Amino acid sequence: MNNVCLCIGNYAKNPFYLKFSDISLYSIEELCYYFMEKVHLLDDSIVSAELVDWIRRECGLLELADELEDYVRKHVSIATFISIIFEKTGMYDANTIKRVDRVLKEQSNLTITERYKKRAEYLYQQGRFRQALAIYGELVEYLPSRDNAGRALLYYNMASIYAMDFAYSQAADFYYEAYLLHPDRQTRIAYILANKKALTDYAYGTFKRDNPDWEKDFEQVEELCAKTQEKWETSRERQLIVELAQLKESGQTESYYQQSQELINQLKKDYKRQTRN
Numbered sequence: 267m268n269n270v271c272l273c274i275g276n277y278a279k280n281p282f283y284l285k286f287s288d289i290s291l292y293s294i295e296e297l298c299y300y301f302m303e304k305v306h307l308l309d310d311s312i313v314s315a316e317l318v319d320w321i322r323r324e325c326g327l328l329e330l331a332d333e334l335e336d337y338v339r340k341h342v343s344i345a346t347f348i349s350i351i352f353e354k355t356g357m358y359d360a361n362t363i364k365r366v367d368r369v370l371k372e373q374s375n376l377t378i379t380e381r382y383k384k385r386a387e388y389l390y391q392q393g394r395f396r397q398a399l400a401i402y403g404e405l406v407e408y409l410p411s412r413d414n415a416g417r418a419l420l421y422y423n424m425a426s427i428y429a430m431d432f433a434y435s436q437a438a439d440f441y442y443e444a445y446l447l448h449p450d451r452q453t454r455i456a457y458i459l460a461n462k463k464a465l466t467d468y469a470y471g472t473f474k475r476d477n478p479d480w481e482k483d484f485e486q487v488e489e490l491c492a493k494t495q496e497k498w499e500t501s502r503e504r505q506l507i508v509e510l511a512q513l514k515e516s517g518q519t520e521s522y523y524q525q526s527q528e529l530i531n532q533l534k535k536d537y538k539r540q541t542r543n
Contacts, residue, residue, distance in 0.1 A: 274355060278324035282317065294325050298357040301348050305369050306388035309381065313338055313347045330354045345370035379408045386423070395427045402427075418448035425456065434464035454480065458487045 273295050281290035282297065291297050301308065315338055322331030330351070337347055345367045352363045373381060382405050389398040402424045409416050425440035438460035445453045458480065461473055474484055498504055506529065513522040 275321075275325035275327045278320070280320075280324055282320040282324070294321065294327060294330075294351070294355050295357060297321075298352060298355050301351070302358065302362075302366065305366055306373070307385050308344060308348070308370065308373075310344050312344055313342065327354075343371070343374060345374065379405065382408065390423070390427075395430060399424055399427045414447040418444040418453070421447070422453060422456070425460065429456075429460055429463075432463075434460045438464050451483065455483050455486055455490075458483055459490065462487060462491070 273293065275294045278292045281292045283290050284300070289300070291300060301312075315335070318331050318334045318338055321327050321334065333350060333354075334347065337350065348370065349363055349367050352358050352366070358366075373384065376384065382401055386398045386401040386405065389395075389401065402420050406417060406420055409420065411417075421440045421444035425437045425444060428434070428437035428440060438457060441453060441457035441460055445457055462470055465473060474480075477484075510522060510525060510529075513519075513525065
C-alpha cells in the first residue's frame with residue numbers, strides 16, 4: 267500500500283490557529299501538510315514559542331518541543347525549524363525536505379516587497395485570485411512611487427483578476443492606471459477589451475471615436491472577441507448548457523435537476539478553491 271503515513275502524537279483538543287491563513291490545525295501531521303502546501307507563504311513568525319507550546323501541550327510531543335524550544339531561543343532560521351519538524355515526524359522523504367529547505371532559504375534573502383510578490387504570484391497560480399488581489403493591493407503601498415514599471419505590473423495583475431471575475435469596469439480602471447505608468451500595446455489592448463465588456467454600445471462607440479490613434483488596436487480586439495466566441499461555440503461548457511436546456515424542454519426534469527445540481531456543486535468547489543485561505 268502506498269502513501270501511508272504512521273501518525274505520531276495526540277490529536278489536539280485545542281487547535282493551533284494560523285491567523286494569516288485563517289485555518290485551525292489539529293495534529294502535527296496537519297501542521298506538516300500546511301507547511302508543505304503553503305511553503306511560499308511562510309515567514310519567520312512560524313518560529314514561535316506559541317507553536318512549540320502547542321506541540322508540547324496538545325500533541326504531546328515533548329522531545330520535539332524541547333528541541334524546538336531551544337531553537338526558538340537561538341532564533342534559528344525558519345528553514346532549520348521546519349526541517350527538524352519534518353524529520354522528526356517522518357512525513358516526507360529526505361529529497362522533499364531538502365527541496366523545502368532550499369525554497370525557504372531562498373525566501374529568507376528576499377525583501378518584504380519581494381516576499382509579498384512571491385506570495386501573490388503563488389496564490390494567483392493556484393487560482394486563488396481574491397487572496398492574490400488583496401496582496402497586490404498591499405504591495406502598491408510598499409513600492410516606491412518612482413518604480414513605474416513595478417507599479418504598472420501590479421495594476422495590470424489586479425486588472426486581470428477583476429476581468430476574470432467579470433468586474434470589467436474595475437478592470438478597465440486598473441488597466442488604465444497601468445498604461446499611464448508604463449504604456450505598451452498589450453496593456454492598451456487589455457484596456458480596450460475591458461471597456462468593450464464594461465460599456466454600452468453607444469459609450470464604447472464614443473470611446474473609439476475619442477481614441478482615433480488606436481484604430482489597429484480596436485481591430486485586434488474585435489478579432490480576439492470573434493475568436494473567443496468561436497471557441498465558446500465549440501466548447502464542452504456550451505455543449506453542456508445546450509444539453510441541459512434540451513433535457514428541460516423535453517420534460518426530463520429528473521435528469522435535468524440532477525445534472526444541474528452536479529454542475530452547481532462543481533462551480534461551488536471552484537469558487538471555494540479560489541477564495542479559501
